[in-house]
Amino acid sequence: xxxxxxxxxxxxxxxxxxxxxxxxxxxxxxxxNPWDPQIHHPAFYRxxxxxxxxxxxxxxxxxxxxxxxxxxxxxxxxxxxxxxxxAFLAYLAPYLLSLFANLQSKARAFQVGxxxxxxxxxxxxxxxxxxxxYTCGYWRNADNLDDAQRDKLELTCAKLDLQPGMRVLDxxxxxxxxxxxxxxxxxxxxxxxxVSKEQVELGSQMCAGLPVSLRLQDYRDVNEQFxxxxxxxxxxxxxxxxxxxxxxxxxxxxxxGGKFLLHTIGKNHSRSGVDxxxxxxxxxxxxxxxxxxxxxxxxxxxxxxxxxxxxPDYDKTLMAWFANFDRAWxxxxxxxxxxxxxxxxxxxxxxxxxxxxxxxxLWQLVISKGAPVGAYRRPDM
Numbered sequence: 097x098x099x100x101x102x103x104x105x106x107x108x109x110x111x112x113x114x115x116x117x118x119x120x121x122x123x124x125x126x127x128x129n130p131w132d133p134q135i136h137h138p139a140f141y142r143x144x145x146x147x148x149x150x151x152x153x154x155x156x157x158x159x160x161x162x163x164x165x166x167x168x169x170x171x172x173x174x175x176x177x178x179x180x181x182x183a184f185l186a187y188l189a190p191y192l193l194s195l196f197a198n199l200q201s202k203a204r205a206f207q208v209g210x211x212x213x214x215x216x217x218x219x220x221x222x223x224x225x226x227x228x229x230y231t232c233g234y235w236r237n238a239d240n241l242d243d244a245q246r247d248k249l250e251l252t253c254a255k256l257d258l259q260p261g262m263r264v265l266d267x268x269x270x271x272x273x274x275x276x277x278x279x280x281x282x283x284x285x286x287x288x289x290x291v292s293k294e295q296v297e298l299g300s301q302m303c304a305g306l307p308v309s310l311r312l313q314d315y316r317d318v319n320e321q322f323x324x325x326x327x328x329x330x331x332x333x334x335x336x337x338x339x340x341x342x343x344x345x346x347x348x349x350x351x352x353g354g355k356f357l358l359h360t361i362g363k364n365h366s367r368s369g370v371d372x373x374x375x376x377x378x379x380x381x382x383x384x385x386x387x388x389x390x391x392x393x394x395x396x397x398x399x400x401x402x403x404x405x406x407x408p409d410y411d412k413t414l415m416a417w418f419a420n421f422d423r424a425w426x427x428x429x430x431x432x433x434x435x436x437x438x439x440x441x442x443x444x445x446x447x448x449x450x451x452x453x454x455x456x457x458l459w460q461l462v463i464s465k466g467a468p469v470g471a472y473r474r475p476d477m
């Protein structure tokens with residue numbers, strides 16, 4: 097979607113102050129480059145200076161400013177040491193809240209399902225690939241989204257060395273994309289759990305006729321034994337207060353000698369909390385882990401066999417999702433408010449910029465239970 101040129105708002109004193117903060121980032125207010133924000137509302141500057149990332153995102157949704165390349169604007173801003181250091185202030189309130197409250201408790205577990213994953217299967221059908229995989233694709237040998245997601249699922253199966261007849265637990269199964277692929281290509285039985293009612297209903301239809309069972313269930317309530325466990329893009333909803341409990345569940349459910357593949361977005365520091373705009377509009381109660389936090393939760397419990405970082409692939413995945421979403425918007429807008437387009441565009445582009453700046457990572461960890469026999473060898477894919 098494109099918009100007609102609009103009159104730019106004069107920066108004034110507050111705009112000059114904001115401009116100084118951006119100095120050295122390569123981003124210029126009302127500048128000539130496609131990654132430069134174009135400001136249309138004079139109150140924008142005060143809103144951003146007082147509201148931080150929340151004010152920036154909300155003012156974009158309200159059409160107070162535009163930017164031809166939102167993703168590149170964020171990439172440049174996040175690469176600026178000056179802005180990166182200031183960003184902690186935006187996380188201060190969420191950080192303090194996370195210290196005293198368990199935002200991802202069992203009582204709150206289903207909130208993100210209703211707020212994000214249950215907003216409409218039509219949206220995700222149109223935005224995602226043909227298998228409806230809502231996690232990072234693997235682009236090493238792929239040049240399109242369908243192939244990148246197939247290669248990610250194949251890589252996951254290969255890392256776990258899945259064999260016919262195995263029982264596999266999928267924690268955070270989404271619409272059953274992994275379960276369906278693993279059952280079809282490896283002959284395994286898969287039990288998937290999710291907090292999204294819509295995912296269970298559509299996923300069960302997609303997996304009909306296969307040895308796949310999808311449940312509307314919190315991961316803490318699973319108490320069965322499996323040969324292997326996989327979790328693709330669910331750990332971001334667990335929260336630091338629950339990391340150890342999550343790993344104890346995985347340990348309890350994994351047979352001795354089995355492998356657990358954890359696929360998660362990661363951050364470069366161990367501070368708690370999440371971006372306020374993302375928490376309010378996209379993923380309530382979410383929290384991205386650090387390697388230190390993951391490793392600590394596994395101490396004296398299980399062994400990390402392999403760590404694979406392909407974070408830059410999430411940049412490509414997010415931009416491919418936006419291209420699909422943008423193309424489908426003329427049909428989607430019939431059942432969605434107009435403001436949703438700008439919220440979703442902002443979400444996908446800002447996240448792409450964060451991965452491009454290497455501010456966020458994508459990790460796949462292979463974890464084993466029991467004394468490993470020999471060295472683990474990552475599949476060459």
